[in-house]
Amino acid sequence: MVTILRTVHWTVLPHAGDPITLLQAAVEQTDFSVTSSTPTSIVIDVPRAMMKNRWAATITGMLSPHDGSTDIEWTIDGLGNKHYEHMVTIAEGMPEGSLDDHGxxxxxxxxxxxxxxxxxxxxxxxxxxxxxxxxxxxxxxxxxxxxxxxxxxxxxxxxxxxxxxxxxxxxxxxxxxxxxxxxxxxxxxxxxxxxxxxxxxxxxxxxxxxxxxxxxxxxxxxxxxxRPAAAPAADPIAQIERLAELRDKGILSEDEFQGQKTQLLSGL
Known part of the structure; x- marks a missing residue:
């Protein structure tokens, strides 16, 4: 089975508090685990769970300030078809009203x-x-x-x-x-x-x-x-550069970096 790479965008609102602290608390309510975090990044491990019909996955979040809020660009890398479900699981642990609800x-x-x-x-x-x-x-x-x-x-x-x-x-x-x-x-x-x-x-x-x-x-x-302008598509080269930073900091292994890099380049 081939791994699938998906991207999800979140916006943590200004009044919510420190995004990393909120995310760590949300993950603690699940059977996932935070393997590393910095003020600008967080990596979450989703373990294999046969009883839940769930394959293992690695979720990488890159944080950046934007108009007082904090944008998070999530990359979910794993087997199976529960990528979005992983993000729903984390979101349910976030405080009510902390994320942009898009109306x-x-x-x-x-x-x-x-x-x-x-x-x-x-x-x-x-x-x-x-x-x-x-x-x-x-x-x-x-x-x-x-x-x-x-x-x-x-x-x-x-x-x-x-x-x-x-x-x-x-x-x-x-x-x-x-x-x-x-x-x-x-x-x-x-x-x-x-x-x-x-x-x-x-x-x-x-x-x-x-x-x-x-x-x-x-x-x-x-x-x-x-009319509102459409959001620009995520730049694969910029994503690779951010993933390289995580690899250089020891947050991602070389194999994890190369795997995500290959999938991003395949979309060019």
Missing amino acids: IPEAVSKIALKVFGRKEIRHLANVLDRGEFVSAIGVGNLGGKMGIVALTDRRLLFLEKSIGSENLVEFSLASIGALSLGKKMGGETLTITHSGTTATITTLGHGQGDGIARKFRELKAQPAAE
Whole structure:
């Protein structure tokens, strides 16, 4: 089985306290362990757990200040398909309100998400970019799979319900030509016209499709200059340089460094 490398972005808010202290306390509530930490980095070991159907993984967090907050760029390196679930586990140990919630709680409060629980909502936060804001949310079916439908200020996302699946479908706002609302016996539908093709999300709850469609029209009506810019993609070379610093400090072994370096370069 090939190891998988995933990246997750967190923002620790200014009032929360020292991020490293908060993270260490959160990890202590799990069966994970902090193997090393500095003011700007932390490495977390996720042990193999056969009873939990979990492979071992190494989670590396690089911290940097940003507008009074602290941005954390996480790299999760391991086998299996529980990379995001590892991050949900850590997030559950963080104090309430210490992390940027991307507007998710407010969006959820406007509808009934009975199908989903706390972990799935936290899972959504792990696939968002720094500063990305959720405007509307719902639960629907795409391609025979149930998932969270979220409209952000940058894209429309469909995140499959199962955390283990890590299946994400996304449409950038710029690529969506139209978002059409419909109604069927099973609920509301959204038909997305993008790049010359269409995709339809079905079985949305009452008012969920309408809320997403209305927010989409509002966002598209904004002048281009007023729309939030998409977060820049993580620079693989910069990531390799930061990983090299961790290796030089003895935080990562040479084999761990070379393995993560190879995966980052393969994406260029």
